[in-house]
Amino acid sequence: MRQNIVAGNWKMNNDLSQTETLITALKKQKHRSDVEVMIAPSFTNLWNAFEALRQSDIEVVAQNMHFAENGAYTGEVSAAMLKSIGIQTVILGHSERRAYFNEDDALLAKKVDAALANDMRVVFCFGEELADRKAGNEEAVVESQIKNALFHLEASAFKNIVLAYEPVWAIGTGETASPEQAQDMHKFIRETLSNKYGKALGDNMSILYGGSVKPANAKEIFSKPDVDGGLIGGAALNAADFYAIVNAF
Numbered sequence: 001m002r003q004n005i006v007a008g009n010w011k012m013n014n015d016l017s018q019t020e021t022l023i024t025a026l027k028k029q030k031h032r033s034d035v036e037v038m039i040a041p042s043f044t045n046l047w048n049a050f051e052a053l054r055q056s057d058i059e060v061v062a063q064n065m066h067f068a069e070n071g072a073y074t075g076e077v078s079a080a081m082l083k084s085i086g087i088q089t090v091i092l093g094h095s096e097r098r099a100y101f102n103e104d105d106a107l108l109a110k111k112v113d114a115a116l117a118n119d120m121r122v123v124f125c126f127g128e129e130l131a132d133r134k135a136g137n138e139e140a141v142v143e144s145q146i147k148n149a150l151f152h153l154e155a156s157a158f159k160n161i162v163l164a165y166e167p168v169w170a171i172g173t174g175e176t177a178s179p180e181q182a183q184d185m186h187k188f189i190r191e192t193l194s195n196k197y198g199k200a201l202g203d204n205m206s207i208l209y210g211g212s213v214k215p216a217n218a219k220e221i222f223s224k225p226d227v228d229g230g231l232i233g234g235a236a237l238n239a240a241d242f243y244a245i246v247n248a249f
Contacts, residue, residue, distance in 0.1 A: 003206050004222075005162060005229040006246045007038035007123060008236025009063060009091060019045040023052045025239035031246045035229070038123075039236065040091055043077055050086045061089040061123070064097060067110035079118035089121040091231075093149065095168045095210075105148030112149060112161075121160045124150065125210065125231065130169030138167075142185065143192050155197045158205065164231040165189060166210035171233070177211045179220045179227075186226035215241050218248035 014022060019041050031037060038059045041049045050060045066076035082090060092111050097103045108124075115122050126145035128138040142165070150161070165185055170177035186207050194202030209221055210231035221227055229249075235241040 002204055002228050003036055004034060004249055005036045005038065005206055005208055006232060006242075007040065007061065007091070007164075007208065007230070008232045008242055009040045009094070010042065010236060011063070011096070011233065012042060013237055014041060014045065016045055016048060019049060020052065022237065022239060023049060026058060026242070027053070027056060029239055029243040029246075031243060032249065035246055035249060037246055038089065046082070046087060047085045054086075059089060060087060061091060062087050063091050063094070065090050065092070065111060065115065067107070067114040069114070079114050079120055083118055083120065087120075089123060090115050091123045091125065091164075093125040093145075095125060095127055095166045095171070099168075105145060108149045109152060112153070116153075116157055116160055119160075121162065123162045123164050123208070123231065125164045125166050127166035127168050127210070130175065133167070133169045138185065139188055142189065146189065146192060147196075151196055155201055158193075158197065158201055162206045162208060163189060164208040164210050166231070170211040179217070179224055182209050182211065182221055183224035183226055186224065190226055213245055215244035215248070218245040222249050 038061045040061045040063045046060060046062060053060055062082050065079050065082060066073055069078055069080055093108045112122055126142055128141040132138050132141045167177045169175050189207055190202045193205055206228040208229045208231045209227050213221060213230040213232055214235050230245060232245055235245060
């Protein structure tokens with residue numbers, strides 16, 4: 001059975017004081033027991049967030065990591081470092097990492113391997129740009145991103161992977177992705193996995209939607225049969241909005 005998940009990606013927002021304030025507000029909220037909740041603060045606040053939520057059912061996750069265990073990689077953080085402060089899950093392949101830091105499929109495959117080798121769970125992101133969508137190439141682009149970064153793995157590895165589809169063209173562009181477009185792509189993603197690894201794996205894979213989910217549209221998006229939750233950006237920075245999304249199932 002697939003797990004419903006809502007993950008809040010805080011991106012490069014919130015200093016220590018702001019992080020503590022938001023976590024205090026989050027701890028006052030209630031959510032359904034059948035929804036897994038994650039938040040991803042900045043690296044500098046991961047330990048404080050983990051400590052503050054140690055007795056909570058909110059999981060603190062990382063926004064990124066390097067593929068190497070250690071070495072001359074100034075400014076980078078390894079899987080082992082994350083594990084040492086209690087972090088068990090990492091977001092990889094986010095559209096902003098791809099766009100602004102030139103992370104390609106080959107690099108992301110190495111990061112995925114490193115995370116899995118350290119017994120971490122991966123929230124793996126992918127999605128097409130506006131030009132891809134307008135050209136009708138969205139399925140080919142998404143299929144390529146998934147295959148290049150993940151299809152070298154054994155089927156057993158997917159128990160530690162959550163997929164997150166990000167239609168980059170629908171984030172901050174003025175364009176809007178409909179719930180039907182989200183469902184169509186999620187169904188295609190599930191079929192792509194099933195074709196490679198079998199229907200059971202495809203049917204049991206949690207696939208999140210990351211296209212500007214807000215309290216106003218979350219219920220309709222989450223009602224689609226192949227959408228298992230969301231990777232939330234801006235709305236995750238407000239406790240009430242975030243939990244309105246969490247409780248939209």
